[in-house]
Amino acid sequence: MFFSCKPNGHRYKFEKASEFNFVCPKCSESLEYQDNTSRIVELLKEKATYKSTTKLSTEIKYID
Numbered sequence: 001m002f003f004s005c006k007p008n009g010h011r012y013k014f015e016k017a018s019e020f021n022f023v024c025p026k027c028s029e030s031l032e033y034q035d036n037t038s039r040i041v042e043l044l045k046e047k048a049t050y051k052s053t054t055k056l057s058t059e060i061k062y063i064d
């Protein structure tokens with residue numbers, strides 16, 4: 001869970017965002033809650049793919 005300013009994409013954890021009163025200290029934009037659950041699901045799916053397909057994981061490593 002984190003907060004970000006929309007125009008510039010600065011991201012802060014909840015603890016930091018609340019310290020700044022939900023205003024970005026870098027650009028003075030208001031910070032909005034970002035839900036990154038879907039991103040985590042994506043990462044888990046990728047992990048599962050690495051495990052089940054050795055060939056694919058080799059190809060991905062090569063790209064990286």
Ligand SMILES: [Zn+2]
Binds near residue numbers: 010026029
């Ligand atoms: Zn900002």
